[in-house]
Amino acid sequence: MTLPTKPLPPAVQGSADGSSAPGVPFSEIETVRAKEFIPPAKEALRDVLARKGTDSLIQPVFNWAGRNSLFPLHWGLACCAIEFAAAFGARWDAERFGIVPRSSPRQCDLMIVNGTVTWKVAHKLITLYEQMPEPKWVIAMGNCATGGGPFRSAYSVVPGVDKLVPVDVYIAGCPPRPEAMLDGILRLEHLIQERRE
């Protein structure tokens, strides 16, 4: 007599989040032994810190973890900051995407510039950008951060934050609605997932 055996759960297919990220299926990663896990992990970490794509075995895990816990440093310089604040209220609840605003640049990997950047604040913006650990991304939110907005020809306004730091995603609008901001962040997550630089 044979005892009925409980069927094993099917192996998880695809990368960690079930999306079609390039790399190794997540099920294969689970079979890597702990000691074998260390060299590819180191390799992937080095590549991630160098902001370039990697062929390491666990790159999908890094991408998955990185893009699902974006911690923004937020530059509430003008009216767009109100929309940013609204996005974290009860109605839009941006924290369900793993976006948690932090108060220190050393804990952040995403800089959201929402507002009018003046020349007076420009070098402080660069300082805080440089204080953020790699890998890091920048979102220019609103017309002001994208290109100076209505104040483009003013004597005191930086015509676009891309004059100061490299920008990954631009969000248009004056101000963009919270949905637009969330859309921009989701697009950035898409870019990270595709390992594009």
Next chain:
Amino acid sequence: MVTALPPNTLAETPDLLAVLRERFPQDVLETTRRPGLLGRVVLRPEAILPVCRYLRDEQTFAHCAMVGGVDWKETREVVYHLWSDERKGYLELSLRVPAEDPHVESVAGLWPGANWHEREAWDLLGIRFDHHPDLRRLFLPEGYEFHPLLKTFELHEPEPLEVKTRHE
């Protein structure tokens, strides 16, 4: 609930402008009545400190509401608005300095609130305030070349917008 202000007894009597003309005959060049103000007084630039000290200590003008400037091309005008709680009104002081060397004595020692107003006038109109405790630019970064509210300052046309992400 709206409470009525106490009757404005001091506003007219004694006539402030006449008192000032009498007290500083050399320094007060012109006095005019203006609607909404207790009056407008044009001064010699050198007289600003004694007149302001007198107004603050003996004429109840405890608050310097504004220091601003106007660019008249050959001259620059410096305008002060002083507020008196007792008189419930503003007094306007005005003086003109030559545009080649626009400088006037600072009143930040009398009203500390004038400190930033004078920094703003220096920043945007290039009027220097002598003996100011900390005359740095207020809105623009140190090292900015121009005083942008002057008539001679030219705005340049912005270059065409070119947006490029590092993913392209």
